[in-house]
Amino acid sequence: MAADEAEGAVLRLGAMPAHADALCVFVHGRGQSPEEMGEHVIARLRNATAHVVLPRAPGGVWYDARAVDPLSEHTTAQLAASLDAVDAAIDMAVSEGAPGDRIVLAGFSQGACLALEYALRRPGRLRGLVAFTGCRVGGASRARAAAFLNGLPAYLSCGDADPWIPLGPFFEAAHDLAQAGASLRADVFPGRAHEVLDAEIAALDAMLGQVAAHRTPAGARRGAAA
Template identity: 30%
Template sequence: MNNVIKKGLSLQEAKQAIILVHGRGATADSILSLSSHLNLTDYAILAPQANGNSWYPFGFMASDEGNKVALTIALEMLHQVFAEILDSGIPASKIVLAGFSQGACLSLEFAARNAQKLGGVVAFTGGLIGEKLRADNYSGDFQQTPVFIGSSNRDFHVPASRIQDSAALLRQMGAEVTVKLFDDPDHTIRAEEIDWVNNHIFI
């Protein structure tokens, strides 16, 4: 795929892989800079690029109808990247999905719509997508996949209540979910979040 930037080991060399998903207004290149802070020495790293630098036009809790077309395209792109990794011989249990902000939301949404044993899901400020959470959008069993969601407890874009509701739904689907909410107003990725995922997922 021409709109996917690759870094780290090749898919043929690697035994595990990560899909890094950028946020609104950002780029695949920008999210790849995060990889130098994560323990990804043995990983193939793939970062898809959204058209117009945005995966869907409105907020992740806006009208389902407004985001529907773009979200469908975005999820299909992740599906294609995921399938390319599987085709290379790396199993789903060795694939991690990770993203920031809009990319975190998309990572969680894709994982929940295709729940299975994964290497992990890392959501730096994100929740499941939708005007309301609808369990019938999701299917499968995470089989104790580790899921991390970190954010401000008062993030302007991602309400803590949606994070907790998303975590509860993911737990019902068999995920081992860790939520860390920080007492600051910052829309960012914190050193404490990096440390946690390096010690619990990228090990």
């Protein structure tokens, strides 16, 4: 099933909400659309029993600045509105019967940055986090109060020379998650283009399956990064 492509409309894929064994909210990147993520990421999942909601950014952008730019008042306001959009996507699906206690938040590029910010700024709702090529918004974030993530399973990935997300900010995000108590796995892929590899798709598949079964994902260790 799918929503129309009107501005602000979400895309709905996978199992019907009331029949799903997990809820996945997947956030697209800058200049992308839910339809692109549906084709290039969600269609490659083996898991067919999750309900997947893909929210849509106004104009295809969650915030105007680059993630590595200093956090401005304008970016802070845009970020808050985008985090509200994630909450709205979750609330909509849960109101229709999707499992509110088995939520995985995932995203690619700017969507991955937004997913990271949601996990650290609005803890408590998620049972899994997957960030393909992301970092914290606004650069180094040690001064911000860390959330208590209580072993939240988290998977982060990046290329070793990604044109949008440098390795320094990527590892800072991994550090923040570990410091906040996430059970973390982080992969860096040599020579990988700005895309999502089969190995990354497999990690999201595993996260969805294990969250649906109320299990901690295999290989996820508290504060561990590879």
